[in-house]
Amino acid sequence: MRRSHMMRFAVSIALGLGAIFLLGCGQRATKEPPAARPAAKTSAPLPDWAPKNPSPEFLRAARVLKPIPEDLLRQAGNEAGPAWAVMLPLVHTRWTCGWEFFGSLSDTQVQQFLKAKEVRIRVKLLTPEQKQLMERYFEASRRESQHEPNGGDGILIGMYKQGAAEDLSNVAVGFIFHSEYHSVNIRWWTTRANGQIEVIENTIGMR
Secondary structure, eight states, rough: HHHHHHHHHHHHHHHHHOOEEEEEOOOOOOOOOOOOOOOOOOSSSOOOOSSSSOOOOHHHHHTOBBBBOOOHHHHHHHHHGGGHHHHHHHHHHHHHHHHHHHHHHHHHHHHHHHHHHHEEGGGGGOHHHHHHHHHHHHHHHHHHHHHHHHHHOOOOHHHHHHTTTTTTEEEEEEEETTTTTEEEEEEEEOTTTTOEEEEEEEEEEEO
């Protein structure tokens, strides 16, 4: 990977900028029924920004996810300038929410992610706990975006601008692995009335 590409990647992942894409009409969100999750035990090292008392979901995610390397964070800090000191704790909060959401996936969903490098669930099929965790991620994204150099609205407003229904009934959420950067992103797929699918996502960790 060329260094210039890595530098751009460092800035985008650390600042939490959402990537937006337009996909073909034929793609559909897969149904994934909720299932019980095993006890959250992990021997994996936790990131420095992990909560003092990590939730079971966070610990479970730590068995699969890795934190973004420090050298990328330093590069992002250099690019962001003075705003970085304010943004970094907000970035850590968003990552924590993303890891907890990932840790709420069922065994089947985690295995699907590991095998296919992607898992998606229609928002209306999320468990009440998962919906709450997703809403926490939305709030963390909104707070972080307010301090971005060019300003921003956060993930939820971004989806509404893409055509998401108010109740997100035409939206699927999940996680995707980008092998080029070894990054794990939380992603939302919004299906427009004409069948086109638009995507918005944030990086939350590595593999």
